[in-house]
Amino acid sequence: MLKWLICLGVLTLVALPARADLPGRWVFLDYLNLELSFEKGAGAPGSIGRLTIQESSDPDEPSYMKASVKNAAGLPVASTGLMSLPPLHLSLQGDVFASSSGAFSLVGAFTQTDVTGTKLAADFTSTYVGFGQPVGAQDGLVISGLLSTMAGNRSILVNADASDTWTFYGPTRSISILHAADYDMGTVWEFHSDQGALYADIEEFFAADRLVGDGDMKVNILPVPPAVALGAIGLGLVGWMKRRSA
Numbered sequence: 462m463l464k465w466l467i468c469l470g471v472l473t474l475v476a477l478p479a480r481a482d483l484p485g486r487w488v489f490l491d492y493l494n495l496e497l498s499f500e501k502g503a504g505a506p507g508s509i510g511r512l513t514i515q516e517s518s519d520p521d522e523p524s525y526m527k528a529s530v531k532n533a534a535g536l537p538v539a540s541t542g543l544m545s546l547p548p549l550h551l552s553l554q555g556d557v558f559a560s561s562s563g564a565f566s567l568v569g570a571f572t573q574t575d576v577t578g579t580k581l582a583a584d585f586t587s588t589y590v591g592f593g594q595p596v597g598a599q600d601g602l603v604i605s606g607l608l609s610t611m612a613g614n615r616s617i618l619v620n621a622d623a624s625d626t627w628t629f630y631g632p633t634r635s636i637s638i639l640h641a642a643d644y645d646m647g648t649v650w651e652f653h654s655d656q657g658a659l660y661a662d663i664e665e666f667f668a669a670d671r672l673v674g675d676g677d678m679k680v681n682i683l684p685v686p687p688a689v690a691l692g693a694i695g696l697g698l699v700g701w702m703k704r705r706s707a
Contacts (some may be wrong), residue, residue: 485533486567488618488629488638488682490573490581493525495676497602497654499557501669508556509667512567512643514652515605516546517674526612528629530636541631548632550574553649553678557667565590566664571608571649571680573576575630581682583608583617583647591663602666604671608647608682615642617682640684647682657688 496517503511516524524546529537554570572579587606612618617688620640621627627641638644654676660666 463691464543484606486530486538486638487684488581488636488644489537489679490678490682491527491529492676492678492680494522494674495524495551495652495654495678496672496674497652497676498673499667499671501667504556507558509559511554512557512569513552513554513679514676515551515557516549521672522674524551528631528636530638538567539558539636541629541634541636544631548576551620553585555587558592559667563664565667567604570611575633578632580620580627580629581615581617582611582612582619585649592660592680601653602663602676604649604652606649608680610645616644616648618644644682647680650679650681652676652678659686 471560476664495514495682497512497514499510499512501510525543526688527541527543528548529540532538551573553569553571555567558566558568560566567585567590569585571581571583571585573581584610585606587604589603589605592602608617617626618625618638621641625641626637626639627644628637654673656673656675
């Protein structure tokens with residue numbers, strides 16, 4: 462079933478009619494060496510605690526990111542190159558909830574700054590919180606989920622200019638997207654930390670305050686048409702499965 466979904470996604474994106482304002486491009490953010498902290502008992506009523514993913518607090522183990530614009534074939538057409546965090550700042554923070562069936566979920570917000578201020582802002586809802594992935598074998602803590610536009614905003618890509626062109630400024634290079642208002646959905650394809658493998662299971666991990674590093678994360682910001690979203694996710698699945706089988 463998964464292979465059919467992947468093929469459908471790729472074929473849908475390739476077959477998408479060309480539009481001047483939506484050329485099948487999306488924003489891809491790739492993070493290295495992030496830090497995850499969990500504070501048990503904090504957070505909203507009904508939650509078991511507050512979880513935060515951000516840049517490393519260890520100056521000897523800095524975090525990095527790369528922002529790219531990808532085309533309909535999944536190839537980068539522009540990139541900022543590798544940038545250090547800080548001066549840029551990432552935050553994926555939310556409340557962790559436990560269900561009666563033993564499953565865990567995360568609901569919160571994602572923000573990312575460039576050298577000028579906040580450039581991405583979204584609500585986040587997890588689709589998976591646990592060890593490993595339903596679609597492949599992987600050790601350690603894994604968090605995946607969906608991004609959506611925050612109330613009061615037109616898009617996840619915030620602070621576009623008067624012509625609705627969004628630019629993400631790195632220290633030396635920048636990337637731009639036309640018609641930023643169309644980019645109102647996205648995915649946190651995967652946050653992964655090998656250090657989560659130190660715990661027997663996800664229940665043990667959330668039993669106390671935690672701090673883990675060495676986390677990588679991949680984020681896609683997608684335009685409105687479902688075909689583009691499905692195609693981008695399908696291409697991401699293909700790449701993910703190739704890396705896992707390599």
